[in-house]
Amino acid sequence: MQPHKIVSREEWIEARKTHMAHEKEYTRARDRLSAERRALPWVKVDKNYVFDGRDGKKTLADLFKGKSQLVVQHFMFAPDWNEGCKSCSFWADGFERMVPHLAARDTTLVAVSRAPIEKLLGFAKRMGWTFDWLSSAGSDFNYDYAVSFTQEQIESGTKLYNFGTSGFGIEEAPGISVFYRNEAGDIFHTYSCFARGLDMMNAAYHYLDLTPLGRHEEGLPSSMDWLRLRDQYQVETAAAS
16 A cells, blocks of 8 residues: 555545546546447347246246336356356345346346356355346357357467457357347347446445555456355355454
């Protein structure tokens, strides 16, 4: 941590007000970006995707649950993995209780992974999650929305992730895609984000950003090396004591 000057309450308020002016600049810039995002053109979804859910087969239209907007969390969980990605789980822990609030604003939130539904439901039970989690096994959904890659694509080094700006070293990648369904039943892809674009959906990170230590990831082998599945922190603590 950098050294901090210790000042009176009055001096601190003046410094804080200066910083608040910069925060307001960021807020206005974020509002402009949000408006620009909402104005993006759409792509009609003509492909018939079928998913496996806890109560049977579902089409993409079924995932809306009668709402006009659908947010899909592309959760990294390959068919041969024994548990879900710890980073995606970090995000999922945060959106678990948002589902009713989003529904009140005409929006449904689901997670989609390529692992079979039995694995997804087992892991969800372990984590205590109740949100809808669908398996896209047997469909091209993950590949079409650039969050799953073949071994050949990985080995070739082709830049396919994040709109062709980077490669990805393993078969699964994180992302979020948004869809809209009109009154005629037509479905449109309106938005996707990947990599650091996902950052704004993780409330825990933004709480850490308010603290003196911030995310405290400097010097780690990778920025998320500290992260564990929620139920693994207690195991490590018990082992260390």
